[in-house]
Amino acid sequence: MYIFDPRIRLPEDPDTIIWKYLDLSKFVDLLLYKKLFMSRSDKFEDQYEGTFSEPTYEEIKKLAKDNPHFLDYYKRHRKNVVISSWHINEYESFAMWQIFTQKNEGLAIQSTLGKLQKALAVDTEFEQFVGEVNYIDYKKEYIPFDNTFFPFLFKRKSFQYEREVRIISDLTKFDLEIDNGLKIDVNIEELIEKIYIHPKSENWYKKLVTDLVAKLGFDFQTEKSDLESDILI
Incomplete structure (x- = not known):
């Protein structure tokens, strides 16, 4: 279920448009099982994920002098936190298509922040928090650590x-052995507002996706991205 935390920064407008770019297999998995995959935080490509900036680390080291287990906690904690990443943008992102899809195939789910929050309500086992990522200079800027989620809501400016x-969940209290991540229940009809097909895909691919969505019992609006539409001159 979604839990609101006033300390976590988030756009105020629930109609803020968000996107998730993914390949067809992950999309089918989402529709078929009505579960959203959340990746273990230390499995992300960015090795700094869930870590601290240099000024914060120096402060934590001082605190750890009298508590040798203090730093160990944060190292272990990364294995117990799972994340689902979404992209804030009013429009499609060419860069996101390039990064998260391959071979001219793939899809983008368009939703809103408010719909995402409502879609998470069906999961009664885990608590989910939603927050906007802050981009900072890890050599100079400070990351607060009075909230255990804060290290996962900061990234380097290059990102x-x-x-x-x-979406972030801390599964520490469940004492689970998490491999690459886990799936949480989600209201698919609430979550998905529209589906966009890869801009460089062929017509057969769009038909495949459209037919697949229909056969699984959904009627989402589906259209091909117009980022590669014909020029008008």
């Missing part, structure tokens, strides 16, 4: 293009 909002 600013991601404009990320993320």
Whole structure:
């Protein structure tokens, strides 16, 4: 279920448009099982994920002198936090198509922040928090650590293009052995507002996706991205 935390930054407008770019297999998995995959935080490509900036680390080291287990907690904690990443943008992102899809295939789910929050209500086992990522200079700027989620809501400035909002769950109390991540229940009809097909895909691919969505019992609006539409001159 979605839990609101006033300390976590988030756009105020529930109609803020968000996107998730994914390949067909992950999309089918989402529709078929009505579950959203959340990746273990230390499995992300960015090795700094869930870590601290240099000024914060120096402060934590001082605190750890009298509590040697303090740093160990944060190292273990990364294995117990799972994340689903979304992209904030009023329009499609060419960069996101390039990064998260391959071979001229793939899809983008368009939703809104408010719809995402409502879609999470069906999961009664885990608590989900939603927050916007802050992009900072890890050599100079400070990351607060009075909230255990804060290390997962900061990234280096070189990732600013991601404009990320993320769903975060801390599974520490469940004492689970998490491999690459886990799936949470989600209301698919509430979550998906529209589906966009890869701009460089062929017509057969759009038909495949459209037919697949229909056969699984959904009637989402589906259209091909117009980022590669014909020029008008």
